[in-house]
Amino acid sequence: MSRELSPGHFGEFGGRYVPEALVGALDELEAAHNAAQLDPVFQAELAHLHKTYTGRPSIITEVPRFAEHAGGARIILKREDLNHTGSHKINNVLGQALLTKRLGKKRVIAETGAGQHGVASATAAALMGLDCVVYMGEEDTRRQSLNVARMKLLGAEVVPVTTGSKTLKDAINEAMRDWVTNVETTNYLFGTVAGPHPFPTMVRDFQKIIGIEARSQVLELTGRLPDAVLACVGGGSNAIGIFHEFIPDADVRLIGLEAGGDGVDTPRHASSITGGSPGVLHGARSYLLQDENGQTIESHSISAGLDYPGVGPEHAYLHDLGRAEYRPITDAQAMHAFALLCKTEGIIPAIETAHALAGALQVGNELGPDAIILINLSGRGDKDVQTAAAYFGIEI
Amino acid sequence: MTSLDELFVKTRAENRAALIAYIPAGYPTHEGCKRVIETFAKSGVDAIEIGFPYSDPVMDGPTIQAAAEQSLAAGTGAREVFESLKHATELGIPSVVMTYWNPIEKYGVDRFAHDIAANGGSGVITPDLTIDEADRWIESTHSNDINSIFVIAPSTVGERLEKVTSHCSGFVYAASIMGVTGARGGLSTGASDLVARTRAVTPTPIAVGLGVSTREQAKEIAGFADGVIVGSAFINALRDAPDLETGLEHVAQLVKELALGVREGR
Numbered sequence: 165m166s167r168e169l170s171p172g173h174f175g176e177f178g179g180r181y182v183p184e185a186l187v188g189a190l191d192e193l194e195a196a197h198n199a200a201q202l203d204p205v206f207q208a209e210l211a212h213l214h215k216t217y218t219g220r221p222s223i224i225t226e227v228p229r230f231a232e233h234a235g236g237a238r239i240i241l242k243r244e245d246l247n248h249t250g251s252h253k254i255n256n257v258l259g260q261a262l263l264t265k266r267l268g269k270k271r272v273i274a275e276t277g278a279g280q281h282g283v284a285s286a287t288a289a290a291l292m293g294l295d296c297v298v299y300m301g302e303e304d305t306r307r308q309s310l311n312v313a314r315m316k317l318l319g320a321e322v323v324p325v326t327t328g329s330k331t332l333k334d335a336i337n338e339a340m341r342d343w344v345t346n347v348e349t350t351n352y353l354f355g356t357v358a359g360p361h362p363f364p365t366m367v368r369d370f371q372k373i374i375g376i377e378a379r380s381q382v383l384e385l386t387g388r389l390p391d392a393v394l395a396c397v398g399g400g401s402n403a404i405g406i407f408h409e410f411i412p413d414a415d416v417r418l419i420g421l422e423a424g425g426d427g428v429d430t431p432r433h434a435s436s437i438t439g440g441s442p443g444v445l446h447g448a449r450s451y452l453l454q455d456e457n458g459q460t461i462e463s464h465s466i467s468a469g470l471d472y473p474g475v476g477p478e479h480a481y482l483h484d485l486g487r488a489e490y491r492p493i494t495d496a497q498a499m500h501a502f503a504l505l506c507k508t509e510g511i512i513p514a515i516e517t518a519h520a521l522a523g524a525l526q527v528g529n530e531l532g533p534d535a536i537i538l539i540n541l542s543g544r545g546d547k548d549v550q551t552a553a554a555y556f557g558i559e560i
Numbered sequence: 561m562t563s564l565d566e567l568f569v570k571t572r573a574e575n576r577a578a579l580i581a582y583i584p585a586g587y588p589t590h591e592g593c594k595r596v597i598e599t600f601a602k603s604g605v606d607a608i609e610i611g612f613p614y615s616d617p618v619m620d621g622p623t624i625q626a627a628a629e630q631s632l633a634a635g636t637g638a639r640e641v642f643e644s645l646k647h648a649t650e651l652g653i654p655s656v657v658m659t660y661w662n663p664i665e666k667y668g669v670d671r672f673a674h675d676i677a678a679n680g681g682s683g684v685i686t687p688d689l690t691i692d693e694a695d696r697w698i699e700s701t702h703s704n705d706i707n708s709i710f711v712i713a714p715s716t717v718g719e720r721l722e723k724v725t726s727h728c729s730g731f732v733y734a735a736s737i738m739g740v741t742g743a744r745g746g747l748s749t750g751a752s753d754l755v756a757r758t759r760a761v762t763p764t765p766i767a768v769g770l771g772v773s774t775r776e777q778a779k780e781i782a783g784f785a786d787g788v789i790v791g792s793a794f795i796n797a798l799r800d801a802p803d804l805e806t807g808l809e810h811v812a813q814l815v816k817e818l819a820l821g822v823r824e825g826r
């Protein structure tokens with residue numbers, strides 16, 4: 165159902181809205197990806213890395229004490245937080261870094277919001293001997309200073325971006341400008357399922373392993389499919405990653421949780437689907453936050469990784485089809501769920517991920533005690549300790 | 561035939577290149593932009609590009625980014641863009657709008673093409689609309705009798721070069737380098753190669769932009785192209801001047817030099 169109708173398009177969404185100078189590189193990347201998908205040598209290489217470096221398959225964990233607060237439904241976490249580097253981002257980055265080597269390029273660039281994709285990119289670059297430059301909004305370098313230090317330790321150059329809102333959206337602009345200029349030597353490791361074709365398709369193909377593993381793990385544990393699969397949605401890569409394998413399972417509800425900031429009825433949120441409209445941003449048609457002139461509106465979220473005014477085109481398509489649902493979660497709701505998981509289960513989640521946990525508290529109460537809910541625990545919260553401490557008034 | 565088409569008939573007859581000047585709407589202010597347009601017209605510019613300032617200009621370097629940010633902060637939108645366009649065309653200068661795609665889509669594709677024509681505009685340059693996504697836009701430009709101007713890059717080759725240029729009218733925008741806008745010192749050899757390759761596949765005039773700022777560069781490009789596009793250099797002149805009047809004088813001087821350049825190349 166979510167197969168592209170024409171290459172790079174998901175219904176009326178997706179496509180390529182980029183400077184002509186990038187089209188050749190995108191074609192080259194698309195061809196390399198298509199070939200790699202069919203190449204057993206590439207697949208074996210990636211699988212080996214995932215087994216011996218990422219730590220795949222990631223486990224699932226049932227969380228009954230947390231579930232008591234969610235109407236008693238069974239809640240199961242897919243533990244992407246346990247991956248090397250602490251989030252799902254590594255799944256995508258290792259795939260794209262292997263492709264970079266196949267393209268014969270020696271330099272990679274990446275954008276990052278929370279810093280998780282930047283850290284994953286710097287890690288893969290170190291592992292494979294590539295030069296790495298990470299663009300990061302100046303505002304985010306402050307919010308996620310620990311990850312800036314990690315990237316530097318890994319040998320990457322971190323470039324703070326001072327234009328526009330000084331967050332992820334502007335980091336992407338700057339990375340695109342670098343790519344337009346250096347495309348002959350450089351590959352762009354894009355961090356989510358947004359951007360011009362082939363990124364939404366390629367990143368999804370590297371992330372869908374989450375859902376493939378989780379579906380059989382849940383079947384094995386519970387003997388049936390879950391009633392709902394939940395994930396937070398920034399650009400949408402961890403969500404597509406866990407949704408994709410379940411798309412043909414019509415009875416499984418797919419629910420994406422967007423960053424509601426102060427609330428979608430206020431100007432301060434990052435809910436592109438629930439609070440935005442269709443248009444073009446960063447190379448693809450999808451939902452985005454925009455004003456009456458088509459100018460992108462700055463997003464707001466306590467979570468740097470969700471603080472993005474756009475969303476991947478496949479989510480826009482799944483939304484319009486009615487196959488997936490999207491809901492906003494406010495900063496306050498997310499932080500409540502964050503604290504709850506820490507105290508009931510001994511797991512400190514990323515603040516991004518806490519939005520999915522907050523969604524489970526709602527959905528669990530709606531579905532009742534017989535329900536099974538699978539959540540993508542997309543990342544761990546070490547990087548967020550400063551933000552959370554400030555939020556809860558803990559002195560460091 | 562648009563007035564832009566007519567311009568290239570004329571400059572070809574005069575055996576010279578056309579000088580095409582870019583200014584973002586609302587820069588340095590809405591009224592100041594009108595003064596810049598008047599200065600362009602008086603000093604020898606052949607055609608004007610009115611930029612639609614955009615929040616996420618990935619094709620632009622620091623100069624135009626900062627100008628767009630300043631213009632947007634002052635509230636520039638579609639209304640100011642069309643007003644500036646009208647101002648330019650009423651002075652008798654063939655003019656186009658240069659805009660990223662999303663402002664067109666938000667405004668309404670047909671409505672945008674219609675209002676370009678209604679304000680005397682000759683066409684639109686769309687730097688991030690790939691030919692692969694352009695069907696609807698091309699239809700609208702046809703039904704409103706305006707030019708659709710797409711950008712080609714040194715990396716555009718073979719069938720793709722034929723396809724993109726076959727949908728260009730007015731002129732083909734040849735990006736001189738792989739990169740973003742901004743004044744640069746030299747000129748890459750890529751530009752003349754690209755123009756030569758493009759000549760082989762289309763009779764449409766070809767204008768070269770990205771990085772052009774001096775009479776010397778204008779002269780060199782005029783040796784092989786039909787048009788020379790200058791943008792960031794005017795913004796630099798306005799930005800670095802102590803006041804608008806001085807800035808306009810510097811713009812006039814630069815236009816006069818560039819106008820000599822486009823006549824010296826052949």
Ligand SMILES: Cc1ncc(COP(=O)(O)O)c(C=O)c1O
Pocket residue numbers: 251252277278279280281355356357396397398399400401402403468469470514516517542543544
């Ligand atoms: C832990 C974690 N979850 C989720 C996200 C959001 O990205 P996406 O929606 O692409 O999964 C991020 C982004 O930085 C992240 O670090």
